[in-house]
Amino acid sequence: MKERMEELIKIINDADYNYHTLDNPTITDQEYDKYLRELIEIEESHPDWIREDSPSQHAGGKIIEGFEKVTHKIPMMSLSDVFSESEVIAFDERIQKEGFHPEYVCELKIDGLSVSLLYEKGKLVRAATRGDGTIGEDITHNAKTIKVIPLKLKEEVDIEVRGEIFMNKKTLEALNEERKKNGQPLLQNCRNAAAGSIRQLDSKIAAQRKLDNFIYHLPNPLDYGIHTHSEALEYMRKLGFKINPNNRVVKNINEVLEFIEEKGKQRDSLPYDIDGIVIKVNNIDDQRKLGSTAKYPKWATAYKFPAKEVLTKLTDIIFTVGRTGQITPNAVLEPVIVAGSTISRATLHNEDYVKEKDLKIGDIVSIRKAGDVIPEVVEVKKERRTGKEKDFMMISNCPMCNTPLIKKEGQVDYYCPNNKCPARNIESLIHFVSRDAMNIDGLGDRIMEDFYNFHFIAAIPDIYSLRMYEKDLTRLEGYGEKSVTNLLNAIEASKNNSLEKLIFGLGIPHVGAKTAKLLAQKYKTLQTLMQQTEEDLTQVPDIGEIIAKSVVTYFNDSHHKGIVEELIDLGINTTYLGQEIIENEEFSGKSFVLTGSLIIFTREEAKEKIESLGGKTVDSVSKKTSVVIVGEKPGSKYEKALKLGIPIWTEEEFKNKLQ
Numbered sequence: 001m002k003e004r005m006e007e008l009i010k011i012i013n014d015a016d017y018n019y020h021t022l023d024n025p026t027i028t029d030q031e032y033d034k035y036l037r038e039l040i041e042i043e044e045s046h047p048d049w050i051r052e053d054s055p056s057q058h059a060g061g062k063i064i065e066g067f068e069k070v071t072h073k074i075p076m077m078s079l080s081d082v083f084s085e086s087e088v089i090a091f092d093e094r095i096q097k098e099g100f101h102p103e104y105v106c107e108l109k110i111d112g113l114s115v116s117l118l119y120e121k122g123k124l125v126r127a128a129t130r131g132d133g134t135i136g137e138d139i140t141h142n143a144k145t146i147k148v149i150p151l152k153l154k155e156e157v158d159i160e161v162r163g164e165i166f167m168n169k170k171t172l173e174a175l176n177e178e179r180k181k182n183g184q185p186l187l188q189n190c191r192n193a194a195a196g197s198i199r200q201l202d203s204k205i206a207a208q209r210k211l212d213n214f215i216y217h218l219p220n221p222l223d224y225g226i227h228t229h230s231e232a233l234e235y236m237r238k239l240g241f242k243i244n245p246n247n248r249v250v251k252n253i254n255e256v257l258e259f260i261e262e263k264g265k266q267r268d269s270l271p272y273d274i275d276g277i278v279i280k281v282n283n284i285d286d287q288r289k290l291g292s293t294a295k296y297p298k299w300a301t302a303y304k305f306p307a308k309e310v311l312t313k314l315t316d317i318i319f320t321v322g323r324t325g326q327i328t329p330n331a332v333l334e335p336v337i338v339a340g341s342t343i344s345r346a347t348l349h350n351e352d353y354v355k356e357k358d359l360k361i362g363d364i365v366s367i368r369k370a371g372d373v374i375p376e377v378v379e380v381k382k383e384r385r386t387g388k389e390k391d392f393m394m395i396s397n398c399p400m401c402n403t404p405l406i407k408k409e410g411q412v413d414y415y416c417p418n419n420k421c422p423a424r425n426i427e428s429l430i431h432f433v434s435r436d437a438m439n440i441d442g443l444g445d446r447i448m449e450d451f452y453n454f455h456f457i458a459a460i461p462d463i464y465s466l467r468m469y470e471k472d473l474t475r476l477e478g479y480g481e482k483s484v485t486n487l488l489n490a491i492e493a494s495k496n497n498s499l500e501k502l503i504f505g506l507g508i509p510h511v512g513a514k515t516a517k518l519l520a521q522k523y524k525t526l527q528t529l530m531q532q533t534e535e536d537l538t539q540v541p542d543i544g545e546i547i548a549k550s551v552v553t554y555f556n557d558s559h560h561k562g563i564v565e566e567l568i569d570l571g572i573n574t575t576y577l578g579q580e581i582i583e584n585e586e587f588s589g590k591s592f593v594l595t596g597s598l599i600i601f602t603r604e605e606a607k608e609k610i611e612s613l614g615g616k617t618v619d620s621v622s623k624k625t626s627v628v629i630v631g632e633k634p635g636s637k638y639e640k641a642l643k644l645g646i647p648i649w650t651e652e653e654f655k656n657k658l659q
Contacts, residue, residue: 001042005049008039012055025192029275030310033081034336056295067137067199070128074219076116076162077133078295079278079302083337085257086481088279091301092253095281098290102281105229106259107247109276109302110214111191112166113198115143117215119160122153129198133295142198145207150240159224161236163215167194168271171210190273212272215241221284228282249282260303267305276304309368309378312336316361317348317392319399320453321423325416327398327405329354331365331377335475338367338375344475345450346375350412351394358382360389398423425459426452428507432460436513437505438494442487450476460506461566463491495570498577499526502567508554510547517578517611518542519551526564526574530555541589542616579612586657588614593621595638596631600651609658621646629654 011027012035018026027035036055043050050056082088095102114130127143128136143149146165153159167190175193176186187193197209218224218232226232230249237243246263250256260277267274281287281299290299316332329348336343346367348354357380359365364384365377397404398416400423405414416423426449433443440463443451451457454476456469466473466488473484494501500520504513511519522540523529529551537548554560568574592610594603594617601609606629607617621628621640628641629649641648649657 001046002049005039005042005046008035008042009051009054011035012039016055028307028311030307030336031312033083033304034312034334067139070116070126070131070136070138072116072128072131072134072136074160075133076114076130076136077292077297079300080296081276081302081304083304083306084480084482085260088256088260088301088303089253091279092256095290095299100281100286100290102283102286103249103251104253104256105233105247105249105280105282106256107216107278107280108244108263108270108274109278109304110164110166110244111273111275112164113191113195114162115139115165115198115213116160116162117143117149119153120158122156124149124151137199139198141203142200142206145203146211146213148213148242153239155239157239159239160219161215161241162217162219163213163241165194165198165211165213166190166272167197167209168212169273170271171212175209213242214244216244216247216278222288227284229280229284229287230282232284264305274305276302278302307338309366310336310338311364311366311381312343314359314361314363314365314377314380317354317359319395320449321398321400321416321421322426322449325418325421325423327395327414327416329392329394331359333365333367336367338369342475342480343367343375345454346377348377351414352412354392354394360385360391362386362389423452429457429460429463431507432505433463434505436501438497438501440487440494441490442483443491460563461570464495464567464570464572466491495572496577497573499524499573499575500578502526502572502574503529506554506560506564508551510550514616515543515547520576521578521611524576526568530564579608582613584613586613590615590626591618591624592616593618593625593628593637593641594631595628596634598631598651600655606654613658 012032015025015027015032015035018024039054040056043054043056082091116126116128116130116136117124118126118128124140124144126138127140127149128138130136143165144151169190172187172190172193179186187196193209194211197206197211200206215236216233218226218236221227221229221232221235224232224235226235230247233243233247248259250259256277256279263274263277279301281290287297287299290297292298313334314331315334317329318332320328320330322328329351331346331348333344333346348357348359357377359377359380364381366379366381367375368378369375394414395405398418398421401416401418401421403416403418403421406417407414429452430445430448432438433440433448443463448457451466456466456472457463470484470488473487474481498520500513500517503511503519503526504516518540519529519537523532532552534545534548534552537543537551538545555564587610592615594606598606610617615626618625621637621644623644625641625644625646627647627649628637629651630638631651638648
């Protein structure tokens with residue numbers, strides 16, 4: 001782990017130098033964030049390993065020799081980054097635990113270059129970059145070319161303010177159009193264009209770039225009798241500075257989340273680039289009491305919008321087996337945040353897909369979420385290859401049972417032809433969590449296949465041990481902390497299902513949902529059901545010899561007994577929790593058909609009422625049907641009941657019979 005820490009320090013320091021000093025970024029912001037978060041996690045686990053030159057210990061950036069060095073009287077600190085709703089909420093919870101109940105100011109996080117502007121008696125005397133947070137670069141000659149930065153304020157005050165220099169989208173388009181005509185390389189994006197412009201030694205170049213600026217921070221507001229950040233913004237606006245009109249004071253964290261959602265939708269329509277939302281405690285006295293870490297203020301944070309496309313490393317390609325035997329190659333990725341979720345896996349579909357993309361193990365690849373849901377590999381960055389990458393090789397045998405694979409004529413997919421392949425166990429797992437069985441929300445077919453193939457779940461009892469893989473689950477595609485928590489809660493809640501859900505979920509041959517309910521109502525506990533003989537079971541209405549034999553055979557099997565015993569040990573309910581059957585001559589032993597739109601009851605409520613009084617519901621009308629209950633606009637079932645002379649009840653009559 002220490003070697004990984006050393007590697008990360010070198011990667012991030014090199015990236016800082018290329019990005020801040022040379023204006024030539026070699027990795028994306030998303031890659032940088034990922035590496036920095038990994039480094040911080042290691043250092044938090046081993047604080048004695050922290051080095052003085054670790055990028056976690058400073059704000060980043062070095063000084064260009066052509067610019068005069070400037071020491072900031074008050075350090076220009078960076079902001080901590082958060083990437084999900086749960087992290088935003090956690091930021092608020094930490095502040096609440098300190099005894100504060102703040103209102104916040106939400107601001108757009110402009111994607112540009114930080115600047116400090118110093119005025120003496122209302123006149124601009126110095127502009128400086130953040131640099132490493134303590135020492136920056138004097139860029140006064142270029143800052144003066146930006147028209148929105150006032151050379152003289154409306155009051156003769158001594159003041160330092162901080163903000164962001166940026167380039168508008170239309171300005172970049174116009175510049176690139178001109179550069180294209182002149183055969184010059186195009187500027188990559190607004191942020192790089194602004195940073196490169198402001199660091200020009202010749203101020204004429206900066207003037208031609210038509211840069212812009214928003215001011216967002218007054219480092220020492222108490223010196224001006226100002227006690228809230230919102231008041232500071234208004235004061236700076238009155239002095240002549242350009243303040244972003246989208247800033248908003250909000251009362252609580254829910255309004256913060258609403259602001260994030262609102263501005264996220266408006267992001268593409270803004271005239272400038274933003275990469276997130278800055279959240280600040282409004283009260284200055286509260287800010288002072290909350291204080292700062294060595295690098296970040298505790299009273300502010302920056303929510304980063306999910307990236308639409310990010311880069312990461314393809315570390316391996318593994319193969320999974322679907323419930324039909326289909327073989328699918330899957331990309332194993334260095335974990336990376338995509339659209340708010342940490343992704344470490346992505347499907348590669350089939351052999352032809354991998355070859356078309358020309359993917360090699362060890363490649364740097366771009367990832368995005370198709371339709372904002374399913375992660376996919378977009379392309380390989382061939383210019384990032386080192387020569388150490390490994391070619392992709394399609395397997396010839398099943399990864400689960402080693403049976404030689406087959407490829408059906410005219411198809412691109414390979415299949416395992418072994419019907420007894422262990423991968424087929426997925427069917428029983430999918431059935432167990434299905435709606436009519438244990439009804440575990442979040443465990444759909446595809447997710448169960450993934451969990452099985454990634455060895456999280458091999459048998460039914462393993463479902464209730466998923467919590468031990470909680471951290472691993474958050475790194476799977478489509479799963480963040482919130483969704484994993486919801487899934488684990490749904491699994492835990494399913495332990496309290498009524499017995500009939502469990503009986504049906506076990507997948508006993510010939511035992512459907514209705515039969516499972518009959519057995520649960522009759523025997524009340526799973527232990528009692530397991531003790532019954534075939535003869536006992538056939539005495540239950542609607543339980544014939546085939547079903548009786550199937551139930552007895554299932555529970556006599558040692559493997560099935562073991563599964564049941566494990567589930568009992570895990571705390572799964574084995575008792576019938578539904579309504580007790582009350583014998584009633586109007587309902588007991590009779591079959592009912594429901595037709596038309598019911599108004600007084602839902603269809604499910606009507607079924608439960610009938611079953612609680614000893615009756616049963618069936619789907620079709622026949623001579624054996626006892627009663628047809630009709631709602632509004634009954635269909636052919638009503639017509640058939642009339643022809644057969646079957647008793648018909650209106651919904652009101654049904655209600656009266658119940659009473």
